[in-house]
Amino acid sequence: MAKFCYDYPHPALTTDIALFTIRDEQLAILLIRRGGEPFQGCWALPGGFVDPDECLEECALRELEEETGITGVYLEQLYTFGKPDRDPRERIISVAYYALAPCEVLTPVAGSDAAEVDWFNLDELPALAFDHQDIIQLAQQRLRAKLDYSTVAFGLMAETFTLGELQKVYETIRGEALDKRNFRKHILTLDILAETGATRRVGNHRPAKLYRVAHPGAVHYIR
Secondary structure (H helix, E strand, O other), X not given: OOOOOOOOOOOEEEEEEEEEEEEOOEEEEEEEEEOOOOOOOOXXXXXXXXXXXXXXXXXXXXXXXXXXXXXXXXXXXXXXXOOOOOOOOOOEEEEEEEEEOOHHHOOOOOOOOEEEEEEEEHHHOOOXXXXXXXXXXXXXXXHHHHOOOEOHHHHHOOOOEOHHHHHHHHHHHHOOOOOHHHHHHHHHHOOOEEEEEEEEOOOOOOOEEEEEEOOOOOOOXXX
């Protein structure tokens, strides 16, 4: 196969991952403390450089595992960030992803070039490296918007849950209260939940039915 050389420069390519979960009824994101320059000691999103023989999603999943130890999460491409001055090292273009997982299945452990890893509530973020504040803001906006036409929020649920718990997740993402009757009617008409036959008591209320997602791991789009 013939090899070609071009006179124009070649930007570097990275991926960054915004991993969301629900902790203490708050929307939280996973950050790493950078162990090396640039921005050594600063908090940032997990991510890194794409290998020459690697697909973008493969890179995102690999970097997430190497830096946080987390695998098996729902991942979706978000946006491409490419301002010329976004990285002080060189011209670097980043393809950002957002990921979702229930907190109960996540045990992050710092690895690779991450000196530390921790969860942060969206309203209590530290100063961030690069343009990662912009990435997180856009990822949060995308997550809120997709509630209206998809089942993306189910990626934050445990294996079984009540409708009340599901409503609380929707309210946490939206930042507003929802009408209980309308919410339940809407969710049940989607025909994507299956009753488990079990119940769970929450506080002094009568036991509530437990549901599961009929097809876990898939995001359904609502017409």
